[in-house]
Amino acid sequence: MSHWKTWCGSILFMACLLLTAQSAFARSESTVQAEKLMTWQLDAVTATDFHKFIANGNRAFRQLMDEYTFDSTRMQRQAKLKKGYRLEYLGAIRRLGMDEHLWRIHIKGDKYQLLGSLSIAQGKVVGFNLD
Numbered sequence: 001m002s003h004w005k006t007w008c009g010s011i012l013f014m015a016c017l018l019l020t021a022q023s024a025f026a027r028s029e030s031t032v033q034a035e036k037l038m039t040w041q042l043d044a045v046t047a048t049d050f051h052k053f054i055a056n057g058n059r060a061f062r063q064l065m066d067e068y069t070f071d072s073t074r075m076q077r078q079a080k081l082k083k084g085y086r087l088e089y090l091g092a093i094r095r096l097g098m099d100e101h102l103w104r105i106h107i108k109g110d111k112y113q114l115l116g117s118l119s120i121a122q123g124k125v126v127g128f129n130l131d
Contacts, residue, residue, distance in 0.1 A: 030120075034101040035087060038118045041128050042105075045074050046081045058124035077114065077130050084108035087116075098126055105130070 037056055044053035050070045054062045090102040098121035105114040119127030 030099065031089065031092070031101070033123070034092070034099070034118060034120055035089065035103075037120065037125055038087065038101065038103060038116060041118065041125065042081055042085070042116070045070075045078055045130075048074055048078065056125045058121065058126050061124070061126050073130060080107045080110065080114070081105075083110065085114075097121055100127070 040056060041053060044050075044055075050067050053070055054065050057065065085108060086106045088104040088106060090104055092099050092101045094100075098119045100117055100119045103116045103118075105116050107113065115131040117127070117129045117131075118125065
């Protein structure tokens with residue numbers, strides 16, 4: 001009976017390890033994908049490329065994001081982003097059926113940072129903000 005308990009305990013422990021590793025891998029994979037999308041969005045703002053900016057958006061993002069709104073963001077942030085930047089991932093929260101990822105954006109040669117957020121649902125951009 002003692003061997004049976006030890007064996008069951010070992011199996012249960014291994015199953016927990018596998019589930020934990022799988023969950024951590026899934027999170028890191030989604031974080032990598034989010035960072036690629038965030039870099040894509042920032043590069044589009046830097047390049048004044050509206051079509052690139054909406055390319056990875058879901059249908060609602062592509063329909064509701066107009067060039068006026070894009071230009072407003074571009075005019076406020078493009079000069080800083082063109083200096084160069086480094087992303088520092090702060091984390092993500094899940095709300096309203098989407099993952100909202102947050103970054104501190106360190107601007108090269110500037111003592112201030114920007115706060116960037118990117119909301120993703122089903123692999124598509126549904127929201128973007130720079131503060």
